[in-house]
Amino acid sequence: MFELRHHLMAAKQASRRAATLNANIKHQVLLALADAIDARRATLQAANAEDLAAAERAGLAAPLRDRLALTDKTLTAMVEGLREIAAQPDPVGEIAELRRQPNGLLVGRMRIPLGVVAIIYESRPNVTVDAAALCLKAGNAVVLRGGSEAFHSNQALGQLMGAVLESFGLPPALVTVIPTPDRAIVAELLACDDLVDLVIPRGGKELIRFVAGHSRIPVIKHYEGVCHTYLDASADPAIAVPVVVNAKAQRPATCNATETLLIHAAAVETCLLPTVQALVAAGVELRVCERTQQALRERGYASDRIVAAQPSDFGCEFLDNILAVKIVDDYAAAVAHIQTYGSQHTEAIITRDHATAMRFLRDIDSSTVVVNASTRFADGQQLGLGAEIGISTTKLHAFGPMGARELTTQKFVVLGEGQTRT
Amino acid sequence: MFELRHHLMAAKQASRRAATLNANIKHQVLLALADAIDARRATLQAANAEDLAAAERAGLAAPLRDRLALTDKTLTAMVEGLREIAAQPDPVGEIAELRRQPNGLLVGRMRIPLGVVAIIYESRPNVTVDAAALCLKAGNAVVLRGGSEAFHSNQALGQLMGAVLESFGLPPALVTVIPTPDRAIVAELLACDDLVDLVIPRGGKELIRFVAGHSRIPVIKHYEGVCHTYLDASADPAIAVPVVVNAKAQRPATCNATETLLIHAAAVETCLLPTVQALVAAGVELRVCERTQQALRERGYASDRIVAAQPSDFGCEFLDNILAVKIVDDYAAAVAHIQTYGSQHTEAIITRDHATAMRFLRDIDSSTVVVNASTRFADGQQLGLGAEIGISTTKLHAFGPMGARELTTQKFVVLGEGQTRT
Known part of the structure; x- marks a missing residue:
């Protein structure tokens, strides 16, 4: 029988070791992981x-089977991802901010790992390696619970990562791939707030609701993206048309693809027709x-690609070549x-008006607010964070x-010379 | 009947207004609040x-009645606290960090309010005003649920704050004091994750466990302080003795008072006797x-002040003139x-050894780590944050x-010139 608490205690213990690893060792381990995956493609496949x-026996739909597959291309991307994270x-x-206070104390904030991070995700086995690498980079131990469809792939990746850690004399409990497809284990894990510091659910709404509803551990949700692009009165069609097409059609199934286009009545004359024509030409x-x-x-x-919107089309995450207007x-x-x-x-927002651009930045309460560019840029790599563990739609933390830095926190450090409080 | 969701929706609406208030208006409102409390002492009392x-009828213990009392001194402290927060x-x-990325986009992080913050606390009515002021400073709406013992005091403070907000043309829903002592309302509130962005429980273990166990909303716990002071082998007794006495005895009932003193075997000769004598003289x-x-x-x-420790004394938050050694x-x-x-x-840690001091800063996984000073400095005011809403023992966020800045978050802002993603 799989003893979850036993494994989580080992992860907690390992997280203390991870927190004190210096940057050079973490760098070497990540490069060795990349090499090991590159060398063991046949085993993984x-x-x-x-x-x-x-x-296939279970009749899983073809797109889901595609996400599951560890092709040569997927493995190469994994290897490259690891090298990027290492770098x-x-x-x-x-x-940061080490300052002397009026009481004479030097006070600053030291960036530290979170401890043990649990990731609960669905089919893609590449998340197993990306998430482990980012957690390790940030000095955390990680507990991974992937989808049951990817069970054998995740186990193989877990064994490979454990072997690399051991070759550096590090505890394999730094990366725990939960070795059972039993679903009850997730509920059990979510109750262990004494051993796990953060849970990140990645996947469909149902998974995220389940985790948020049952967790005693802090949760950072990676929820749906119902993204909007708004053509302001002064929008330049030369910018609006290519940006809207890119925001919708470049990769429609991603969470940062635009799902609704809003057009200011005064921009209809200049922007509507060229934008609609370009979208239809792009198959939207x-x-x-x-x-x-x-x-x-x-x-x-x-055009037969244009239909009347139903009320439910606004606020809908199509994840497809469909756009509400x-x-x-x-x-x-x-x-x-x-x-x-x-x-x-x-x-x-697409606008030529500076004041409106600045106002939009302030008024819109979304995790990424963009002026005159595609919503598709809401991505850790594109925004300069390096590889990302996902996109948080929770305001806390x-x-x-979220990149490696977002998997850390800060504590206060206080340097005194014998001060007492009066 | 009190319709909680109705009030939370009003708070959510008001939070949008709060987010766009400029610093001058918030400054004026906080000063007006201070003046109003100063002028309405008789009503509040x-x-x-x-x-x-x-x-008294319910037979509440004297220390608890003391915490409940709005004395002239308490009210003056409230007024001064508000003026400090205003300043x-x-x-x-x-x-922050507005940088041009390789794709030509200017990317930065803008500090923004969290939205609606709920504070669930126990007896002290001064928390009602402090918490409301800090949330307002940070551009949030706040929902306050104090202890039932302080019900009338909190209602009076809530009415006063509402009147001040209205005099500025601001929605009174910026500060909601829940107008019922009904306990079921807390459980109902904790389920409203669509309307409340953060819950901060402040109080005893039972309250915090209840909130953490039932909340669908992110929680920042303000939990117990089992603080340690460690006299290293090289501790200077001239620093150790006054710092340990201050850490334990200056205000023993606070969460940052030291509860256990650890002494390196090699420091026994120099530090044990003078430290013990000074503690006993201080009534510990x-x-x-x-x-x-x-x-x-x-x-x-x-000394008859010295007794044999029981195993349960280690890890105990005495909140009293008692120290485990x-x-x-x-x-x-x-x-x-x-x-x-x-x-x-x-x-x-009290030490003369630089390497040990630096190692302690890194090895200790606590929210504040102190070298050669009293644990009593773990306080927002002392560490340069200004007034604090409390001390988080949750690593997330x-x-x-936590001061006003810790009641905000950051979003990404992206300034483009028509960029599309390839």
Whole structure:
């Protein structure tokens, strides 16, 4: 029988070791992990083949089987990802804002690991390696609970990582891949707030709701992205058209793809038709409000890719080549729409007006707010964080893309010369 | 009937207004609050008298009645606290680390309010005003649920704050004092993760466990302080003696008072006797390990304030003039003891050895780590944060004393010139 608490205690113990590892050792371990994955492709793919065969027997849909597959390309991306994480600066140990206080004490904040981080995720086995590497970089121990479909792949990756850690004389409990597909284990884990410092659920709504609803441990949710792009009255069509097409169609199934396009009534004349034409040419289905239908009719434009929007299309995360479109009266109506239907993930404005751009930055309460660029840039790599563990839609601790630094915290350090408090 | 969700929706709405208030207005509101409390002492004390009478009828212990009382001194401290918070810099709107990325985008992090913060606390009515002021400073709306013993006092403070907000044309829902002592309301509140962004429980273990166990909203715990002071082999008795006495006896009932003294075996000769004598002279009861008993016997020292420690004395938060004392073999044993019995609140080392001091800063996983000074300095005011809402023992988001800045978060802001992702 798998004794979860026993493993979590070992992880807690290992996290103390991880916290004191210097940057050089972590760098070497990450490079060795990359080399080991590169060298053991056949072993990993053999384990993955078991999962793929089971998925086929179980009648899993083809896109889900694709996400499960450890192809040569996936493995190469894993290896490159590890080398990138190795090359990032070490976030641990930095002392910020060391200042002398009126009482004579030198007071600063030292960046430290969180301790034990649990990641609960679904099918992709590459998350197993990315998440372990980022947690290790940040000086944490990690407990990984992947989807049952990827069970054999994750076990093989876990064994490989354990062997690399042991070759450096490090405790394999730094990376624990939970060795059972038993679902009850997740509920058990979420009660262990004495041993686990953070839980990150990554996956569908149901998984995230379950974790948030049952956890006694702090949770950072990586929730849905209902992202909006808003064409302001002064939007430049030369910017609006390519940015909107990119935001929707470059990779429609990602959480930072735009799901709703809002158009200021005064931008209809300049922007509507070229934007709609470009979207249709890119294969996007448009679900448009009545005013948009009317405006297109007036301009003599028709396409079978354009349908009337249902109320449920606004606020919907299509994750597909579908875009809801709405004409709004003014800036305030655009902001109000986003506040009502958005998911506080990523919102963009296209405008030539400086004051409106600055106002949008302040008014929009989303983890990434973009002026004159594609929502698709809401990504740790693109925003300069390096590899990301995901995109937090929880405001606490980290809001938006999370890299290694966001897997750490700060404690106060106080240097005295015998001071007492009066 | 009190409709909690209705009030929380109003708070959410008000939080959007709060987020856009500029620093000047918040400054004026906080000063007006201070003036209003100063001017309405009689009204507040009349409401408080109802609570005090009820407390006496209910047979509440004298120390608890003391905490409940709005004396002239308490009210003056409230007024001064508000003026201090008003004078602090505004944390909202600061854009940090604005850097150009390789893709040409200017990317930074803007500090923003959390939204709606709920504080669940026990008897002291001064928390009502402090917490509201800090939340307002940080641009949040606040929902306050104080102890039922302070019900009338909190209602009177809430009405006063609402009137001041209205006099500035601001929504009174910026500060909601829950107008019912019904306990079921807490459980109901903890389920409203769509309307409340953060819950801070302040009070006894039972309250904190209840909140952490039932909340779907992120929680920052303000838990117990089992603080340690460790006299290293090289501790200077001229520093050790006054610092230990201050750490224990200056205000023994606070969470940052030292509860256990650890002494390196090599420091017994220089530090034990003078430290013990000074503590006994300060009225402290010592609960000492066998080695300490033996060492004191060998030195011919006896006092009826010294008793044999029970195992439960280590890890105990006495909150009283009681100190557990233990001699340890070496530095590693001291760290191991702290890891086993501490509560990750505040730990101090007294040492002349630079390398050991630096090692302690790194090895100790507490929210405040102190070298050669009293643990009593673990306090927002003393560490330069200004007034504090409490001391977090949760690593996520904020670890240690929390001021107005710790009631905010950061979002990413991205300034482009039409960039699309490739």
